[in-house]
Amino acid sequence: MARRDLRKERAQQRMAENRKFILSAAEKVFAKNGYSHASVDDIAREAQFSKATLYRYFRSKGEIFTAVIMESFQEALRGFTRIQQKDRDTEAKLREIIHYTLSYYKKKESFARIFLMERSAVKKALNLDIEEHMMPTIDKQAIPEEFRQVITSFQSALTSILQEGMESGVFRRMDPQEAGYILGALLRGFHFRGFVQEITYTVEESTDMLHSFFMHGIQASGRSHEGECA
């Protein structure tokens, strides 16, 4: 029956919306308090749902967190891929990648920070491995693999741009993975400044600095690096 279908559809639609809403509430709370200090109560309050309702949408606090991260990762990944596929010269793409990443970090601010940092708690939440915590009967399923995939996609997006540049002679020849690692480190390092740092650059400034610096470091010798002229 069409009517039935429509109703169901609408219901599903609404659930999806609620889910999104809960996630965005959760993101706010996690961003503000970190993982361990964010209580499900807080999230529920922010989402204006009852705590019990959250548990209809997610099986645990950890799952909420996982979902928040995944959502955000995938968004970033989409951006990355979009840039990578553009029809522009490599250096411009590189610049865009840098700018995009820094903007993304800025947008997700403390949130990315949590992810990078509250190690044991997050690992536990993500079900990755165990270290010195108990974790008795948890299904070691699905999710971690998904994560690994996204991360890998990130890296390969980066690497492929760098490789492209090396092939076209814009970048000097070096292990592209190593180069990718260095670029990644620069990006991370630019954003995560510890909380006492007082110098602050805008995203634009940072992009310029980082890009210029990275270019000088990787520029092919033919294009004036290690200037063995005449």
Place this chain on the structure above:
Amino acid sequence: MARRDLRKERAQQRMAENRKFILSAAEKVFAKNGYSHASVDDIAREAQFSKATLYRYFRSKGEIFTAVIMESFQEALRGFTRIQQKDRDTEAKLREIIHYTLSYYKKKESFARIFLMERSAVKKALNLDIEEHMMPTIDKQAIPEEFRQVITSFQSALTSILQEGMESGVFRRMDPQEAGYILGALLRGFHFRGFVQEITYTVEESTDMLHSFFMHGIQASGRSHEGECA
């Protein structure tokens, strides 16, 4: 009375020792569990003191943490200064600084991570009511300011080496603060990889990569960078 003084002195000595001992215990625990997941009970157990006793030496969990960090920072700062004052050529010093920092990060591993990251919890810990308290060996001054100082010292140590290099012509001329910032970012970024990262380099490898890369990026044009040859 001299006898009285001696007794007092001995008592103070013992307190200072206990304090140190507690801090080293706390460092272990914080390193293993992160800030929020480390319980005062754990620390007390590790230090083989009663929980209540810890509260005689420190006013709160946050303060213990703060102290642990300060201790560690100062140690690092000493190392930095030592290197900076050595009588060697700038490039060697640079390399040493890089190596030292990466080693330090590695040694303090997750611990530095926490400090850099578990924002809300840590900030809360640091902004804690800091007034007078019984500890004789610690100046009753507000700690956060001290932190800022240490950080600043770090930066200026770095900057001064870079400046030295620029002046001696080893490095290309640029804003030394900017250069310091970039070096800092590289160092941070090299160490704090997300937890899904699979590539791992040893400290030696990292030092080489980082140093070489940084050099290529900053080398003075005369010394072959931006090869504007005759």
Place this chain on the structure above:
Amino acid sequence: MARRDLRKERAQQRMAENRKFILSAAEKVFAKNGYSHASVDDIAREAQFSKATLYRYFRSKGEIFTAVIMESFQEALRGFTRIQQKDRDTEAKLREIIHYTLSYYKKKESFARIFLMERSAVKKALNLDIEEHMMPTIDKQAIPEEFRQVITSFQSALTSILQEGMESGVFRRMDPQEAGYILGALLRGFHFRGFVQEITYTVEESTDMLHSFFMHGIQASGRSHEGECA
């Protein structure tokens, strides 16, 4: 130092008292609400301690329950043994055993009921076996064995009296274990009447009925049972 010792002793004394007090509070609550419906909060309230304090004395709700039961069992066992060792004729001892058991059941009323009944929950609490519940990481230690011992002691106390009677010719010869089982069943059955039963006999009446009935059933044929005389 004597002073130290005394202080310690007093402290231990007080802890033991508190423990007892908590247990008696717990017994009340368990008796009123059964195991699953008794909340640790209830017990804490009854004991006029904070919930957290209960957790200083016992590791879990289950452990509290276990302790309550053990305490009570051991008390009963002491009574049993006392009777068994009396220097009286077997029939009188039997009567006393019956009376004692019924009184004990009455005193521990609903409490024994819980123990006998709220199977899965209690089993879980006692750590016995698992049936269809999860129970992830629990140390399957100590306690169950202790229980088994007490139960066994009960049974052997009964059996030994019956055997004694058979040997002295007061009871007819039969498998003493079987006889013990039947007596046990009668005792249990007399007490656990379901909650709709309206007829109620006093302990004295019950003792008389049960004893007389059991005697008639077990009396040795020589002493007029199966009186095929002539």
Place this chain on the structure above:
Amino acid sequence: MARRDLRKERAQQRMAENRKFILSAAEKVFAKNGYSHASVDDIAREAQFSKATLYRYFRSKGEIFTAVIMESFQEALRGFTRIQQKDRDTEAKLREIIHYTLSYYKKKESFARIFLMERSAVKKALNLDIEEHMMPTIDKQAIPEEFRQVITSFQSALTSILQEGMESGVFRRMDPQEAGYILGALLRGFHFRGFVQEITYTVEESTDMLHSFFMHGIQASGRSHEGECA
């Protein structure tokens, strides 16, 4: 309109069926988990109905439980009456009653246990507000009274057999109610063993033991009991 009636009838029929189905699902779940540990969700899942639907058929979890028990009791009662009305000698009937009861207990295992035992929870369930509700096939009368009736019927079935035996001289003369009470106790006691008991007899063995023992205890003196012969 006849058509209307038919429709209504069919609807009622279907509701009655659903009701039965839900009850049998509930019985399974209660048997497995006990009363308090059985969740309405579990029952709904087992019955393949939505939780809300259950609440259209029953006003509460307690009412479901009540109904399950009633259903089961009435079934047992039918069995009892059937045996009682058979045209066989009293001793054979007695044996059958015993066997039937033990089998029934076994079949309803933990379920009967719950009913007999999980006091507070069950009592609460039974004293529940019982007023009018939509179920057409159940008399709107207070259920507890009904319970009492069923129990009474049980007892009178037993008593009447015993009385019959006394009159025919197979059993010794005694208060038939008392005798019934004792038999009941034996039956209950035989089935509801504490959970630590290790000896287990089959239904057949139990029947033999119990019957033989009960007979020896109640047999009329003429038929060799209390054999004070000439």
Place this chain on the structure above:
DNA sequence: TATGAATGAGCATTCATTCAT
């Protein structure tokens, strides 16, 4: 001084029940 004991506030999670469609 050192500590064992005590606790208030909190936390993740569950569940019987209601409600809107």
Place this chain on the structure above:
DNA sequence: TATGAATGAATGCTCATTCAT
């Protein structure tokens, strides 16, 4: 009628901190 969604009230358990000795 049937149901998916929503929730208030609990529940077992933990932990930073205080207090009495």
